[in-house]
Amino acid sequence: MLLQSNACFTKVIRVLILVTLVVSVSSQANFLARLNSQASLVKHDISKTIKVEFSHKASVDDDLVKAKLHEYQIDDVNFYYMDVKSVFCGENICKVDKVRLHWDQFGHYHELELGTGIKLEKGNALDFELEDYIKLDQILANKNSTLSSLEKFELVTTGSTESAGIDGFSGATTYIKNEDYIKGAIWTCYTLWHYVNGPVSQIIRNMSAESYSVNELTQMSTGSWIEQHYALEQLSAKQSYDAKTIEKVLSLVSNANLELSQAIISYVKAAPKRVLSSTIIEILSSENSHIVGLALNLVKDKSRQDPLIFNAEFYQELVKVAASFKHYPYVHQTLSILQQSNLQNSSIQARLLTMLESDNFMIARAVYWHLLEFSELNSNKMMQSFYQFNQDRL
Amino acid sequence: MHRRNLFKLGAAGLATAGLAPAISATSKQAVLGDRENDKWLHLGTGKSTLPNRHKQVDYDVVVLGGGAAGICAAVAAARKGSKVVLVQDRPVLGGNASSEMRVHLNGVNRLKTGLAERETGIIEEILLHNRFENPQESFPVWDHVLYDFVMREPNIELMLNTQGIEAIMDGDKIRQVRCWQLTTETEYLLGGKIFIDCSGDGLVAATAGAEYRTGREGKKEFNETFAPDEPDGWQMGASLLMSAKDMGKPIPYRAPSWAIPFDEKNAHKRRKFHAYHEGIWWIEVGSDDDIIADQEINRHKLMGYLHGVWDYIKNSGRFPESETLALDWVGSLPSRRESRRFIGDYIHSERDLTTYKHFPDAVAFGGWGIDEHNPGAMENIHMAPTIFHAHFDEVYQIPFRSLYSKDVPNLMFAGRNVSQTHIALASSRIMATCALMGQAVGTAATMCIEKNATPRQIAQQHINQLQEQLLRDDVFIPKRPANDTKDLVKKAASIFASTTHSGNAELLNNGWSRDIDGKIHHWQSVGLPADVQVEWQDTVKLSQIEIKCDTNVKRNIMMRKDSKNDENFNNTVPEEMVKSISLQARVKGKWQTIETIKENRTRLIKFNFDSIKTTAVRIRVDETYGDPRVKLFEIRAYS
Known part of the structure; x- marks a missing residue:
C-alpha cells in the first residue's frame, strides 16, 4: 500500500510526480521510497509571515477564511506556503486533513505537502492512491479548470454507488471535465483548487512584489511571458507611470502578440489621467494590429464610463492618427468613439474631411456618413463632390 | 380549411375543395380494401352501405419510414418546396430511438481524439428541440417532440400506423406505393415522383425490383480486412431493451414461463452488466438466413432472453444492489440493426472508411467505430457480443451514389439499407449518421423534381449544387468547404x-x-x-x-x-x-x-x-x- 507508513511525513513533490509519469519502473520505485521515508514536513527559514483573510468558494456560510501565509526563499527566490484544511465538506461527513500548499512568487501553484501519516481520502473511506496524488497535482496546477466556475451548491452528497456516499456532484446541471476532479473526492479537489487559485494567488503576487523595486519590475517586463505579465500587473499596482517606465512599456508594443498586447492595455487602463491620453495616442500610432484595436476599445470603454476623461485635444490627436489608418475597422471604431463623445469641433471635422479622399472607399464613405449626420457640412464642396461622384455606392 | 382535416374528408371532400394533392377515385389496382361482403347497417343514416377503404393520393415525394433518416428526408424535401408524405408503420416516430425501442440516438460520439464530431443540420435541430421541449428526458415525450417537429412543416403529410407494402411500377419507375393503414382498415395508393425508402427493411424497394443483398461479404469482394474469409448469411441482430427503477424496498421477481435462463457458465466475459438498469444492448438475436422472416421468432426469443437475464440479475445473488430494483419498462419491439442492403451506383465499403476516401459526391459523414456485432448474438453466448474492428481519427465521407438504386431510377435510400457492405454498415448504421443521409436524399429529391432529373443525373450533373445546398442548410461535409456563388x-x-x-x-x-x-x-x-x-x-x-x-x-x-x-x-x-x-x-x-x-x-x-x-x-x-x-x-x- 502506498503512503502507508504511520511514522513518516509524506511529501508530494510536483516535479517528482510528473517525472514518475514518464520514467522507468526503477525510478518510480525510488520515488515511492521517498514517499515512505521518515522525512518530515520540509522546514524552511521563514522570512515573513502575514495573517490573511480571504473568501473561499467552498466556505460554509461564505465566511472569510483566516490563515497565516509564510514566505521563504530558495536560492533567493521567494516561495510561499499556507496550511489549510483539505476539504470544506457540504454535509460534514468528509474526513478533514491538514494540507500544506506552496506557491511560487507569481502566485502559481508549486507543490502540496502532507504531514505524518496523513492520507487524503476519497469515496468509501478509501485512501488516495499514487495516481490520485498525481492527478490532484495536475488538477491544482490547471488554472483553466472547469472547477473555477463551479458553485458549491452544485456539489452534493449523492450516496450513489459511484460516489459511495462521501462526495459527488449532481449530474443534473454540472459540467465538469473528468480531468478536473478525482472520483469520490470532488469536494477535496474543489476546496484545494480554490485555495490554490483563489484570492491567495493574488495576495502572493502583491506580497512578492514588495521585494521588487520599480526598476527591477521594469527590467522584468522584458523577460519571459510570465515575468512580463507579472511586471506589467505590479507596475500598474504600484502606479508606476513615470516617463521612463512608460517608455519601457511602450518599447514592447511593436512586437507584442495578442496576449502581451492585452497585458499592456491592462497596464495603460490603470494609468492616471495625466499620461493616459498621450500613452494611448502613442500606442495607436504603432502598426501592431493586435494592439491598435484593443487600444480603441479601451478609449471607447473609458469614454463611455467617464465622458470627461478625454479632452478635445485628445480627440483631435485621435483623428489625426486615425487619418493614417489603412484598416477600415479602425476608422469605423474611431468614428464610433467620436459619436459617443459627442465632440465635433471644426478642427476634427477639417481632419475628417481630408479622409473623404482616402484610397479606401469604405473609409471615405464612413466618414461621409459621419459628417453628414454629425456636422453642418452637408453643403461643403468636398461633401457635395463626394456625393455626386459616389451616389450609387452610398 | 385546416390541412390536418385532409384525411378526415376523404376523396370526395377533397375533390370538392379543389385541394392538391389530388385524390382520385378508387384505383383499379386497389385490392386490399375491397369490402363487397360487408353487411353494414348505419343506424345514423338508416341505410345499408359499404365502407370506403380505398384512397389514392399524389405527392411529389413519398418517404417510407419515420425514423431519424426518414424524418430528415421528409423535412428536407418539404422545406425545399416538395409536397411530401411521410409513411410510418408504427404509432410513433423515431424508429429505434422511439419510446417503443429507446436506443440512444448516437452519432459520431467520440473519435480517437476523445471528442465528438457531432452532426449538424436537421438532426441537430431535432435534438435541440428536444432539449427545449423535453428537459425531463422522457422517451414518450420525445415521441411527441418528433411529432411536433414533423407536424409543423406545412408541406408534410404524416401517416402513422401505415405500412408501405408494395411498389406499383410504371416501367422501371415506381408510380405508387400501396400502403395499409392499420387503424383505419384503409388501403392507400400514394403516388409520387420520387420515392425514398428509409424503412430499414426496405419492403417497398424490394418489391420495386431494386437489387439488394443480405449477409456478410467475403474478404475478397471489396478487399475488406474485417470481413470473413468467405461470404456468409449472417446479419447483426436486433436488441430488446428494458429499464428498471429503485422501489426503495425489496422487490421480488419471478421470471415468466417463457424466460430463457441466462447461461452464466458459457457467457463471454465481455457480456458486461454495467448500468444494467438502463437496458443491456447485447440481449440481441441475429440470423444467418432470412432475418425478416425470422423477426417474430426472434422477438419471442429476445423477450425470453431479456427475462432470463433479469432473473439472473435479481436472483443469482451476484447483484445484491438489485434487490430493490423492479422492471419499469420492457421493450416488446426489437430494435433492428441489419437486413436488406440495396445496391446503388457505388457500394460503400470498409476501406472507404478506414482510408478516409475522398468522394467528389460526398454528402454525409460517419465516424462511429466499425462495431460489428457477433453472429448469433445471444445464441452464441460464448462469443464477445461485438468487435470494434476500428476507431477513427477523423470522420469519413459517404457518397451520394450509395444512396440511390442502380435499378429503379426514382428510388433513393437513407439509413441502414443503403448501398454498402456489411462491414461499412457496422459503422454507418448509427442513427445520426443515417439522419445525415436522410437530409441529403430529401434535398436531392426536390432537386430531382425541379430539374426533372433522376438521382443518378443529380450525382453526375448537379452534385455541386446539391452539396452547396446541404452546406447552406448546415450539413457538414468533410474536406468540402462551402463556396456558394450566390452568397x-x-x-x-x-x-x-x-x-x-x-x-x-x-x-x-x-x-x-x-x-x-x-x-x-x-x-x-x-x-x-x-x-x-x-x-x-x-x-x-x-x-x-x-x-x-x-x-x-x-x-x-x-x-x-x-x-x-x-x-x-x-x-x-x-x-x-x-x-x-x-x-x-x-x-x-x-x-x-x-x-x-x-x-x-x-x-x-x-x-x-x-x-x-x-x-x-x-x-x-x-x-x-x-x-x-x-x-x-x-x-x-x-x-
Whole structure:
C-alpha cells in the first residue's frame, strides 16, 4: 500500500510526480521510497509571515477564511506556503486533513505537502492512491479548470454507488471535465483548487512584489511571458507611470502578440489621467494590429464610463492618427468613439474631411456618413463632390 | 380549411375543395380494401352501405419510414418546396430511438481524439428541440417532440400506423406505393415522383425490383480486412431493451414461463452488466438466413432472453444492489440493426472508411467505430457480443451514389439499407449518421423534381449544387468547404468584430462551419454584447441573412437514459448557443434594426425580410445560453 507508513511525513513533490509519469519502473520505485521515508514536513527559514483573510468558494456560510501565509526563499527566490484544511465538506461527513500548499512568487501553484501519516481520502473511506496524488497535482496546477466556475451548491452528497456516499456532484446541471476532479473526492479537489487559485494567488503576487523595486519590475517586463505579465500587473499596482517606465512599456508594443498586447492595455487602463491620453495616442500610432484595436476599445470603454476623461485635444490627436489608418475597422471604431463623445469641433471635422479622399472607399464613405449626420457640412464642396461622384455606392 | 382535416374528408371532400394533392377515385389496382361482403347497417343514416377503404393520393415525394433518416428526408424535401408524405408503420416516430425501442440516438460520439464530431443540420435541430421541449428526458415525450417537429412543416403529410407494402411500377419507375393503414382498415395508393425508402427493411424497394443483398461479404469482394474469409448469411441482430427503477424496498421477481435462463457458465466475459438498469444492448438475436422472416421468432426469443437475464440479475445473488430494483419498462419491439442492403451506383465499403476516401459526391459523414456485432448474438453466448474492428481519427465521407438504386431510377435510400457492405454498415448504421443521409436524399429529391432529373443525373450533373445546398442548410461535409456563388458575403469588402477573443471575424466567410482538422474557423467575442459587421464597397440588395453559431459540436446532445453530463455529453441546451441576436442594416447612412430574435433555438439562424438596399449589415449578439462569450462560424447574405 502506498503512503502507508504511520511514522513518516509524506511529501508530494510536483516535479517528482510528473517525472514518475514518464520514467522507468526503477525510478518510480525510488520515488515511492521517498514517499515512505521518515522525512518530515520540509522546514524552511521563514522570512515573513502575514495573517490573511480571504473568501473561499467552498466556505460554509461564505465566511472569510483566516490563515497565516509564510514566505521563504530558495536560492533567493521567494516561495510561499499556507496550511489549510483539505476539504470544506457540504454535509460534514468528509474526513478533514491538514494540507500544506506552496506557491511560487507569481502566485502559481508549486507543490502540496502532507504531514505524518496523513492520507487524503476519497469515496468509501478509501485512501488516495499514487495516481490520485498525481492527478490532484495536475488538477491544482490547471488554472483553466472547469472547477473555477463551479458553485458549491452544485456539489452534493449523492450516496450513489459511484460516489459511495462521501462526495459527488449532481449530474443534473454540472459540467465538469473528468480531468478536473478525482472520483469520490470532488469536494477535496474543489476546496484545494480554490485555495490554490483563489484570492491567495493574488495576495502572493502583491506580497512578492514588495521585494521588487520599480526598476527591477521594469527590467522584468522584458523577460519571459510570465515575468512580463507579472511586471506589467505590479507596475500598474504600484502606479508606476513615470516617463521612463512608460517608455519601457511602450518599447514592447511593436512586437507584442495578442496576449502581451492585452497585458499592456491592462497596464495603460490603470494609468492616471495625466499620461493616459498621450500613452494611448502613442500606442495607436504603432502598426501592431493586435494592439491598435484593443487600444480603441479601451478609449471607447473609458469614454463611455467617464465622458470627461478625454479632452478635445485628445480627440483631435485621435483623428489625426486615425487619418493614417489603412484598416477600415479602425476608422469605423474611431468614428464610433467620436459619436459617443459627442465632440465635433471644426478642427476634427477639417481632419475628417481630408479622409473623404482616402484610397479606401469604405473609409471615405464612413466618414461621409459621419459628417453628414454629425456636422453642418452637408453643403461643403468636398461633401457635395463626394456625393455626386459616389451616389450609387452610398 | 385546416390541412390536418385532409384525411378526415376523404376523396370526395377533397375533390370538392379543389385541394392538391389530388385524390382520385378508387384505383383499379386497389385490392386490399375491397369490402363487397360487408353487411353494414348505419343506424345514423338508416341505410345499408359499404365502407370506403380505398384512397389514392399524389405527392411529389413519398418517404417510407419515420425514423431519424426518414424524418430528415421528409423535412428536407418539404422545406425545399416538395409536397411530401411521410409513411410510418408504427404509432410513433423515431424508429429505434422511439419510446417503443429507446436506443440512444448516437452519432459520431467520440473519435480517437476523445471528442465528438457531432452532426449538424436537421438532426441537430431535432435534438435541440428536444432539449427545449423535453428537459425531463422522457422517451414518450420525445415521441411527441418528433411529432411536433414533423407536424409543423406545412408541406408534410404524416401517416402513422401505415405500412408501405408494395411498389406499383410504371416501367422501371415506381408510380405508387400501396400502403395499409392499420387503424383505419384503409388501403392507400400514394403516388409520387420520387420515392425514398428509409424503412430499414426496405419492403417497398424490394418489391420495386431494386437489387439488394443480405449477409456478410467475403474478404475478397471489396478487399475488406474485417470481413470473413468467405461470404456468409449472417446479419447483426436486433436488441430488446428494458429499464428498471429503485422501489426503495425489496422487490421480488419471478421470471415468466417463457424466460430463457441466462447461461452464466458459457457467457463471454465481455457480456458486461454495467448500468444494467438502463437496458443491456447485447440481449440481441441475429440470423444467418432470412432475418425478416425470422423477426417474430426472434422477438419471442429476445423477450425470453431479456427475462432470463433479469432473473439472473435479481436472483443469482451476484447483484445484491438489485434487490430493490423492479422492471419499469420492457421493450416488446426489437430494435433492428441489419437486413436488406440495396445496391446503388457505388457500394460503400470498409476501406472507404478506414482510408478516409475522398468522394467528389460526398454528402454525409460517419465516424462511429466499425462495431460489428457477433453472429448469433445471444445464441452464441460464448462469443464477445461485438468487435470494434476500428476507431477513427477523423470522420469519413459517404457518397451520394450509395444512396440511390442502380435499378429503379426514382428510388433513393437513407439509413441502414443503403448501398454498402456489411462491414461499412457496422459503422454507418448509427442513427445520426443515417439522419445525415436522410437530409441529403430529401434535398436531392426536390432537386430531382425541379430539374426533372433522376438521382443518378443529380450525382453526375448537379452534385455541386446539391452539396452547396446541404452546406447552406448546415450539413457538414468533410474536406468540402462551402463556396456558394450566390452568397453575397463572398463579395463583402470587410468583415470585422467589436471584440475578438479567438479566431477572426474574416473566418466567418471561409466556407467552414466548424473548427475541424486542427484548424480554427470561428470568431469569438471577448464578452457580450458583441457585434460583427459586414460591409460592401457597393450597395447590395438583401433579403436573407443566415448565421451559423456555436453549439459545441465536440460535445454530444442526444438524450440518454443516464442523463450523462460531462465533457462528452451534455444534458441541457448547449451554453454556447446564441439566445438573443439582432440584425441591423445601414440604409442611406442610417442604421436600422431589421429583426431581433430573443429566444433563438437553432444553430442555423435565419433572418428573412423584405428586400433592402444596403452597404453594411451588423449582427449583434446580446446573450447566449450561458457562455459569457459568443462564437460564430458563418455569415451568409442573399438577395
